[in-house]
Amino acid sequence: xxxxxxxxxxxxxxxxVVSREEEGTYGYRITQEVQSVLDVxxxxxxxxxxxxxxDECLAVYDREFAGRNRRYYRLTQQxxxxxxxxxxxxxxxxxxxxGILASGRNRL
Amino acid sequence: xxKKEYLDSLERLLxxxxxxxxxxxxxxxxxxxxxxxxxxxxxxxxxxxxxxxxAAAIKDSINGDMGSGYTTETGYREGTPGANPYxxxxxxxxxxxxxxxxxxxxxxxxxQSSHNKNDQGSYYxxxxxxxxxNGQNSQYSNEQTSPRGNGRSxxxxNGQNSQYSNxxxxxxxxxxxxxxxxAADPGTEKRQNKRMALGWIVLIIFGIIFFGIxxxxxxxxxxxxxxxxxxxxxxxxxxxxxxxxxxxxxxAVIGIVKxxxxxxxxxxxxxxxLILLAIAMVALAIGIAIVxxxxxxxxxxxxxxxxxxxHVGGHRS
Numbered sequence: 001x002x003x004x005x006x007x008x009x010x011x012x013x014x015x016x017v018v019s020r021e022e023e024g025t026y027g028y029r030i031t032q033e034v035q036s037v038l039d040v041x042x043x044x045x046x047x048x049x050x051x052x053x054x055d056e057c058l059a060v061y062d063r064e065f066a067g068r069n070r071r072y073y074r075l076t077q078q079x080x081x082x083x084x085x086x087x088x089x090x091x092x093x094x095x096x097x098x099g100i101l102a103s104g105r106n107r108l
Numbered sequence: 109x110x111k112k113e114y115l116d117s118l119e120r121l122l123x124x125x126x127x128x129x130x131x132x133x134x135x136x137x138x139x140x141x142x143x144x145x146x147x148x149x150x151x152x153x154x155x156x157x158x159x160x161x162x163a164a165a166i167k168d169s170i171n172g173d174m175g176s177g178y179t180t181e182t183g184y185r186e187g188t189p190g191a192n193p194y195x196x197x198x199x200x201x202x203x204x205x206x207x208x209x210x211x212x213x214x215x216x217x218x219x220q221s222s223h224n225k226n227d228q229g230s231y232y233x234x235x236x237x238x239x240x241x242n243g244q245n246s247q248y249s250n251e252q253t254s255p256r257g258n259g260r261s262x263x264x265x266n267g268q269n270s271q272y273s274n275x276x277x278x279x280x281x282x283x284x285x286x287x288x289x290x291a292a293d294p295g296t297e298k299r300q301n302k303r304m305a306l307g308w309i310v311l312i313i314f315g316i317i318f319f320g321i322x323x324x325x326x327x328x329x330x331x332x333x334x335x336x337x338x339x340x341x342x343x344x345x346x347x348x349x350x351x352x353x354x355x356x357x358x359x360a361v362i363g364i365v366k367x368x369x370x371x372x373x374x375x376x377x378x379x380x381x382l383i384l385l386a387i388a389m390v391a392l393a394i395g396i397a398i399v400x401x402x403x404x405x406x407x408x409x410x411x412x413x414x415x416x417x418x419h420v421g422g423h424r425s
Binding site: 026027028041042044047048051068070071 | 129132133135136137139140142143144152155156157161162165166168169
């Protein structure tokens with residue numbers, strides 16, 4: 001993608017992806033889903049998850065899967081509040097950008 | 109590299125991070141590779157990049173390089189200008205894009221670690237920072253010509269300089285011309301800084317010589333004058349004491365002798381003698397006081413002045 005994806009947008013995307021699963025979801029799957037829309041390197045997402053966890057936007061818990069414990073992530077109350085803020089901000093922002101880009105005249 | 113080798117290597121590379129962080133990261137990546145499945149593990153490892161890359165990303169985030177301002181009301185304001193996407197990116201070269209593809213995978217294999225310290229950059233370029241000199245360019249090239257796996261981690265949208273300042277990557281890339289250009293910048297800058305520092309030092313030394321000599325001589329003579337004055341005062345105090353002591357003693361004796369013949373004159377002379385003795389004692393006391401207090405104070409002052417000068421000089425150079 002030609003546009004930068006800043007740390008905040010990545011936070012917002014990760015929060016959104018995690019929030020879609022009521023039971024939470026796990027690292028590999030989060031990575032896959034984020035990468036389905038965004039070209040980020042695989043090693044990028046762990047630090048994001050870790051930071052969100054430290055900031056108490058995400059909580060982790062272990063659940064058994066196929067005879068082993070798998071670490072799941074889910075949103076905390078604070079995480080949901082953060083996601084709500086991001087959603088509002090993004091809608092505002094993207095509407096404005098879309099508006100101005102759509103109004104441009106390509107005279108090629 | 110097998111899953112176990114990969115994780116062992118990662119653990120070794122994270123030896124210097126707090127054990128809690130290391131543990132969490134290892135659990136995550138163990139999970140991650142487990143979840144990739146037996147047949148997907150090789151591909152997952154390839155996509156992750158070398159353990160060095162993964163470790164670097166973890167360390168960067170522990171060191172707070174990932175940005176922290178995300179809770180602001182107005183949204184994230186971190187500077188993310190990045191490289192100018194409209195910079196003259198040489199996209200015409202098909203040869204280069206295939207080079208990118210190749211260079212990149214070989215980098216992956218050869219285990220180069222090249223994380224950068226740049227917030228934004230670290231999201232994109234943990235792997236192949238060598239290409240970031242023309243971030244946009246290589247990104248386009250990769251998207252056009254190479255499969256997703258290779259293309260993914262090659263976009264360094266910004267941070268040309270910060271990456272190269274790590275000093276590890278200058279020779280990693282196939283498109284070495286670009287990386288060389290980018291890498292040359294910090295080097296020259298450093299040299300220039302060095303030269304400037306040298307210039308300053310020379311200037312300061314000359315300043316000390318030209319201004320220091322008059323300052324030192326003036327200060328020195330002032331100091332000498334003060335010392336001499338104080339010594340003179342204390343010496344004269346002693347001299348006055350001696351003179352008055354003798355005069356007072358003589359007068360007193362004469363007065364007592366005269367007392368027998370001319371009582372009035374005798375009393376006057378004896379009284380004057382005693383007054384002179386008293387003044388002599390005062391002079392003695394002043395002399396002693398000067399010697400006992402002013403001279404140690406003077407010594408301390410001199411020491412202090414020299415310490416100050418010495419300290420300041422050392423600080424400057």
